[in-house]
Amino acid sequence: MLTDRVTGGFFILLGVVLYLWVIPWQVETADYGWLKPRTLPLALAVVLGLCGVALMVKPVGDARPSTFNWLRAALFAGVLALGLWLMGVVGFVYAASPLAFAVMWLAYERRWLWLGLGSVVMPAVIWFVITIVLERTLP
Amino acid sequence: MPELAIILAGLGDAFTPANLFFVFAGVFVGQFVGAVPGIGPIMAMAIAIPFTFGMDPLAGIGFLVGVNKGGLVGGAIPAVLLNTPGTPDAAATALDGHPLAQQGKPLKATKMALYSSVTGDTFSDIVLITVSAPLALLALRMGPVEVFGLMLLAFAVISGLMGPSLVKGIIAIALGLLAAMVGTDPEHGTPRLYFGQFELYDGIPLPAIAIGMLAISELLRRLSESRREGNPAVRLPRGQPREDSMVSWHEYWACRFTLARGAVIGTLLGALPGIGSTAAAFMSYATTKQAARDPSSFGKGNIHGIAATESANSAVMGANMIPLLTLGIPGSVGAALIISAFMIHGIQPGPFLFDTQGRLIYGLFGAMLLANLGNLIIGQVGLRFWVRVVSAPESFIFASALLMCFVGVYLTSGGLFGIGVMLAFAALAYVMTTLGISVVIFIIAFFLGPRLEVSLSQTLALLNGDPTKLLNYPVGLVLALIALVTTVFLARRNHDRADQT
Amino acid sequence: MKITKKIKALAAASLVVLAGTAQAEWEPKGNVSLQIGFGAGGSTDTIGRIVAQTMKEQTGWNVIAENKPGGGGIAMFTGIANRPADGTVIGLGVSMPILVNLVNRPDQLKFDLDSFDYLGTAARAQLALIARSDAPFDDVAGLVEYAKSNDAPIAFDAKPQELAMRFVMEQSGAEFQFMSTKGGAENAKLALGGQAIAAFEAGEHLPFLEAGDIKMLASMNKSRHNYAPDTPTLQEQGYDIYVDPVFFFATTAGTPSEAREALTAALAEALESDAVKEVVQNTLKSPIENMGPEGTEQMMRDGVTNVGALFAN
Numbered sequence A: 001m002l003t004d005r006v007t008g009g010f011f012i013l014l015g016v017v018l019y020l021w022v023i024p025w026q027v028e029t030a031d032y033g034w035l036k037p038r039t040l041p042l043a044l045a046v047v048l049g050l051c052g053v054a055l056m057v058k059p060v061g062d063a064r065p066s067t068f069n070w071l072r073a074a075l076f077a078g079v080l081a082l083g084l085w086l087m088g089v090v091g092f093v094y095a096a097s098p099l100a101f102a103v104m105w106l107a108y109e110r111r112w113l114w115l116g117l118g119s120v121v122m123p124a125v126i127w128f129v130i131t132i133v134l135e136r137t138l139p
Numbered sequence B: 001m002p003e004l005a006i007i008l009a010g011l012g013d014a015f016t017p018a019n020l021f022f023v024f025a026g027v028f029v030g031q032f033v034g035a036v037p038g039i040g041p042i043m044a045m046a047i048a049i050p051f052t053f054g055m056d057p058l059a060g061i062g063f064l065v066g067v068n069k070g071g072l073v074g075g076a077i078p079a080v081l082l083n084t085p086g087t088p089d090a091a092a093t094a095l096d097g098h099p100l101a102q103q104g105k106p107l108k109a110t111k112m113a114l115y116s117s118v119t120g121d122t123f124s125d126i127v128l129i130t131v132s133a134p135l136a137l138l139a140l141r142m143g144p145v146e147v148f149g150l151m152l153l154a155f156a157v158i159s160g161l162m163g164p165s166l167v168k169g170i171i172a173i174a175l176g177l178l179a180a181m182v183g184t185d186p187e188h189g190t191p192r193l194y195f196g197q198f199e200l201y202d203g204i205p206l207p208a209i210a211i212g213m214l215a216i217s218e219l220l221r222r223l224s225e226s227r228r229e230g231n232p233a234v235r236l237p238r239g240q241p242r243e244d245s246m247v248s249w250h251e252y253w254a255c256r257f258t259l260a261r262g263a264v265i266g267t268l269l270g271a272l273p274g275i276g277s278t279a280a281a282f283m284s285y286a287t288t289k290q291a292a293r294d295p296s297s298f299g300k301g302n303i304h305g306i307a308a309t310e311s312a313n314s315a316v317m318g319a320n321m322i323p324l325l326t327l328g329i330p331g332s333v334g335a336a337l338i339i340s341a342f343m344i345h346g347i348q349p350g351p352f353l354f355d356t357q358g359r360l361i362y363g364l365f366g367a368m369l370l371a372n373l374g375n376l377i378i379g380q381v382g383l384r385f386w387v388r389v390v391s392a393p394e395s396f397i398f399a400s401a402l403l404m405c406f407v408g409v410y411l412t413s414g415g416l417f418g419i420g421v422m423l424a425f426a427a428l429a430y431v432m433t434t435l436g437i438s439v440v441i442f443i444i445a446f447f448l449g450p451r452l453e454v455s456l457s458q459t460l461a462l463l464n465g466d467p468t469k470l471l472n473y474p475v476g477l478v479l480a481l482i483a484l485v486t487t488v489f490l491a492r493r494n495h496d497r498a499d500q501t
Numbered sequence C: 001m002k003i004t005k006k007i008k009a010l011a012a013a014s015l016v017v018l019a020g021t022a023q024a025e026w027e028p029k030g031n032v033s034l035q036i037g038f039g040a041g042g043s044t045d046t047i048g049r050i051v052a053q054t055m056k057e058q059t060g061w062n063v064i065a066e067n068k069p070g071g072g073g074i075a076m077f078t079g080i081a082n083r084p085a086d087g088t089v090i091g092l093g094v095s096m097p098i099l100v101n102l103v104n105r106p107d108q109l110k111f112d113l114d115s116f117d118y119l120g121t122a123a124r125a126q127l128a129l130i131a132r133s134d135a136p137f138d139d140v141a142g143l144v145e146y147a148k149s150n151d152a153p154i155a156f157d158a159k160p161q162e163l164a165m166r167f168v169m170e171q172s173g174a175e176f177q178f179m180s181t182k183g184g185a186e187n188a189k190l191a192l193g194g195q196a197i198a199a200f201e202a203g204e205h206l207p208f209l210e211a212g213d214i215k216m217l218a219s220m221n222k223s224r225h226n227y228a229p230d231t232p233t234l235q236e237q238g239y240d241i242y243v244d245p246v247f248f249f250a251t252t253a254g255t256p257s258e259a260r261e262a263l264t265a266a267l268a269e270a271l272e273s274d275a276v277k278e279v280v281q282n283t284l285k286s287p288i289e290n291m292g293p294e295g296t297e298q299m300m301r302d303g304v305t306n307v308g309a310l311f312a313n
Helices: A002-026 A039-057 A070-090 A092-106 A112-133 B004-014 B017-035 B041-052 B057-082 B088-102 B106-141 B144-161 B166-181 B206-224 B249-254 B256-271 B277-291 B303-327 B333-344 B358-389 B394-412 B415-435 B439-463 B467-472 B474-500 C002-019 C043-059 C071-081 C095-104 C140-149 C159-172 C184-192 C206-211 C257-272 C274-284 C292-312
Strands: C032-036 C063-067 C089-094 C116-124 C128-132 C153-156 C177-180 C198-201 C214-219 C246-252
Touching (some): A002 A039, A039 B166, A070 A092, A070 B394, A070 B415, A092 A112, A092 B394, A112 B394, B004 B017, B004 B057, B004 B358, B017 B041, B017 B057, B041 B057, B041 B333, B041 B394, B057 B088, B057 B106, B057 B206, B057 B358, B088 B206, B088 B277, B088 B303, B106 B249, B106 B256, B106 B303, B106 C184, B144 B166, B144 B439, B166 B439, B206 B394, B206 B439, B249 B256, B256 B277, B277 B439, B303 B333, B303 B358, B303 C184, B333 C043, B333 C274, B394 B415, B415 B439, B439 B467, B439 C177, B467 B474, C032 C043, C032 C071, C043 C089, C043 C257, C043 C274, C071 C095, C071 C116, C071 C246, C089 C095, C089 C116, C095 C159, C116 C257, C116 C274, C116 C292, C128 C184, C140 C159, C140 C214, C153 C159, C153 C184, C159 C177, C159 C292, C184 C214, C206 C214, C246 C292, C257 C274, C257 C292
Parallel strands (some): C032 C063, C032 C089, C153 C177, C153 C198
Antiparallel strands (some): C089 C246, C116 C246, C128 C214
C-alpha cells in the first residue's frame, strides 16, 4: 500500500515536471497543423499525473518490492555498466573477458572449467564470428 | 495469373539442388542466430544481405526467406527456455512457454512453439499463394482512418492482459507511448525529447529497448537470485515420461481452434502494412485467454498460450509478402529487407511482378513452403541441441547471454550508446516489475506508438477540421466502436473478477 | 567464398604495389571505415556496402562498411566532424536531411559545411510528384485548380517535400492538406488507395507508371528524370523551388592532401565499376553521378541557399 502511494506521488511529480519543464524545453513548437509536436507528449504527461493521483487515492497493493533481491540486482547492473565503460575505453577484446568473469564469479561460479569457458572461450568465439566470419567491427 | 506451365516451372526451380541447399542453409542459420539471445532474425537478415549480392536471384531471396522463417522459430527458443525473448513478438510466447519449461518440460514447450509456428506460417503462405490479389485490394482500402481504428482495437484487446490494476495498466501504456515520442515528430519533422543526443534523432532504438527490458532485466533478476549450488539454467528431470518431452497429435489437435484463430489474426494484420507481428501475437494471446473456459490457467504453462502466439506471429511473416509482392509495400522491417534484396537484383515489386517475373515468384512460393518444411526438420534436431545447451550451469549461460546481448545491440542500435540505452531500460524494467507495472504493455505501447501518432495525424489532415467527414469512413468508425465495446466489456469483467477475490 | 575474395584482393593489392602506380603512394594505417548514415537494409545501406566491397577489391585496403544511423546522417557526420583527420573514415549520407538541419537548427549541431572534406557523390534521388492515373489533372497547374474547389490531401515523407508544396500553395492561393508518412512505399499506398490525391515518390512508383496506374505531375529535382524526359520540373512549371537529394561522400576536414586524393581516386574508381553501377541503378533507378570533390562541395553550398528559401515561407 505504502509503495503504491509513493509510486503515485512519483508519477504526479513526473507528470508536472514533464508538463511544465521537460516538454517545453525539449519539444519544439509549430504554428500550423493539427497534431503539433507537443500535443501527444503533453497529453501523456497529464495522463501520468492523473494516474499518480488515482494511485495515491486508491492504492492497489500488489507491489511487493520486498520479494526482490534489489541489492544484488543493483550489483550486477553496476558490473554491466562498468563493463560497458571498459568496452568504450579498451575495446571488446579486453573488456569482455573480465566482464564475463565478474558476472560468473558473483553468481558463485567457482569451477575453473566453466569460468574458463565463459570468460575466455565464449568471448573469443563471439569475436571470431563477428569480426572474422561476418567482417563487422566490435567496439 | 500466369500460365500453369510457368507456375510449375517456378515451383520446380525451388527444388533444384542449389536452391534447396540455400533455403535449408537459410533456415539453419536463421534458427541458430534467432536462438542466440540478443540477435534476432532481422539482424540475421541484415547481415546476410551483402552475401546475396553475387547469388542467383531465387537462391539469394530463398536464402533470406529461410533466414527470416528460421529466425522466427529460433526466436521462441530463448523466450521459452530462459524467459529472455530477444524480439518483442516472442515476449508473448514466454508468458506460457517459460512456465512450462520450468515445470521440467522444455522440449514439450519448444516443440509446441515449433509446430504452432509452422502451422501459422503455412496457413498464411497458402493464403498468399491463392488469394493475395483480393487481400491486397482490401489493404489499399484501409486508409489512415481505418488504420487508426484498428490501432484502437489492438490497444483495447491487448488491455485485456493488463492484470488487476487498470491505473497501472494505463501508466504502462502512457510511459511506453512517451518513450515512443522520443525522436522526430511525424507531422513537422522536429526532433523531440532527444536531450542533445543525435543517436536518439530516429527514436530510441527498438532492439535496445526490447532486449534491455525483456532479456537483460530478466537476466538481472535471475542472477540476483543465483545460489551457490551451480544450478543448470533449465533443469531436465531424469527418467522423464515420454509424453512430457513431446507434443502428441491429440494435444496438437486440441489446439486447432486456437491455432486457426492465431493464423487468421496474423494473416489479416500481416496483410496490412505497419502493424506488425508483436501486436498480432499479443492480440491472439489475449483473445484466446478471454475465450478460454479457464483463463486463470494462462501464464502458468498452458500450451494454448504458446499455440496462440506462435501461430499468429509466424502467420504475419507470410502475409507481409502480400502487400510486398503485389504493391511493393513492405509490411515490416523483415519485408523491407527482402524488398532491398529484390531491388539489388533489379526486380521492382509491384503490379507487373506476377506477369514479368512469374517464374521467380512461384519459385519464391516454392521456397517459402520448403522453408516451412526445413523449419520442421531442422527444428527437431535443433531444439534438442538448445535444450542440451541450456542445461549447462546458469552462471555460464547467463554470462554468455549478456555478452551476446551487448554485441547484438552494439551491431543493430548505434554502438556503445545503444548498449547504454539497453542497460538503462533494463533497470527501468526491473523497477517497473517490482512496482507491478507491466513491462510487456509498455513494450507494446512503445511499438505501436509511432504508427498510432502517424495515423492520428493523417486522419486529422483528412478530416481537415470537420468531424462530420468521419461519416465517410464507416469501416474506421465500426472498428473504433468495437474497440470501445471491447474496452467496456473487459473493464467490467476485470472489475467483477476483482470483486470475487 | 570469403577466403577466395581475400586472396583475390591480396593479389590485386600486390599487383598494384609491384606496378608502382599512384595509388600505392598513400596507404591507410589499418582499416578504412565507410560509415553509412542510415540503418541496415535501406538504399543508402545497399549503396554503401557495394561501394565498400568494390573499393576493397580494387585497392586492397581493408574497407569496412558500418551503419551509423541517427537523424538521417546527423549522428554519423557529428562523429566524423569531431575525430582526427587521418583519412581512415568516409561518411556516406544524403544531402537533404543534413541541409535541413544546417538551415533550421545550426546552433544545435556540432558541425557545419566547413567541417568536412568532400570526396564525391554517388547519385541523385529522382523525386517525383505523382497522382493516380484517373485524377482529373495532369500537371501542377491542374492540381492547383483542383485544390481550389476540393480537399486535396498530399502524402509526403520528408519535410522539404511538404515545404515545396507550401511554396506552391503560397504562390497559387490553392489549399492542400498534408499527410505525413513513414516513406515512399506508404505514399504510394495512399495514392493508389485514393486517400491522397497526390504523393511524392523516389523510384517506388516506376512499375505503377509503366502499368498505367499512376501518372507523374512533375519532377521535383533541378532537372527532368531520365525515365520521364517529357515531364517538366516544378521550376519549369513556374514555381521556383526544387528538392534535390544527393547521396554524397565526405571525410573529416583537414585530412592530409595525399590521403584525401587517394580516397577520392579510390572512390571514383569504385563508382566507375560495373558492379556499383548496376546496384545503384537497381536500387535508386538513377545513373551514377559523381560530381567530384569541388562539385560536391558546391552542391552542398548551393543546397543551403535553396533549403533556406524552402524554409523562408
